[in-house]
Amino acid sequence: MSKDENARHTEKMRKIKAARDKMMETKTEEKGLIIVHTGTGKGKSSAGFGMIMRCIAHGMPAAVVQFIKANWDTGEKTFLRERFADECRFFVSGEGFTWETQDRERDIAAAQNGWKIAKEQILDPQIRFVLLDEINIALRYDYLDIDEVVDFLLHEKPDMTHVCLTGRNAKPELIEAADLVTEMSLIKHPFRDGIKAQAGVEF
Secondary structure, three states, rough: OOOHHHHHHHHHHHHHHHHHHHHHHOOOOOOOEEEEEEEEOHHHHHHHHHHHHHHOOOOEEEEEEOOOOOOOOOOOHHHHHHHOOOOEEEEEEEOOHHHHHHOOOHHHHHHHHHHHHHHHHHHOOOOOOOEOOOOHHHHOOOOOHHHHHHHHHHHHOOOOOEEEEEEOOOOOHHHHHHHEEEEOOOOOOOHHHHOOOOOOOOO
């Protein structure tokens, strides 16, 4: 890089930094966020569990409530229950995907129980972050009332408690209520090539 190119780059970065510093001066408020991870791509739950790791590192007590997923031996469940049980509570309310249980009443009962646990964890003043893993699936099949869930999050959730809701097909009402929404897009997936779920990647 020539001296002229380096000087232009330095000046460009200086302007960007000045603009960013000015923007950051206006970002002074804090609040507990409603976060939604949705879309057809992989990574919704993984991103949620990444946030759990951050909370643990910052000394922020957390809780996980898994909807739909049954009591499978997943890496995240084993890791958190065996190594960070004091820092993160872990609940499994689902009995498996609806095509596995083939019993709508059981699925509804499991989802309702999960939502009851979720509300208890969100309202607990000791808990700072709650991950509601795959709750969007329960909402999609109307196992839970979307209006009740949104109303609770908007009006009963403590001001500084973060709640992350994952799963495909997030309902429009939830997206509207959320502070942060990320949609994972599917571009390629090995399942299409006959490759089964891999330990450490999918579970």
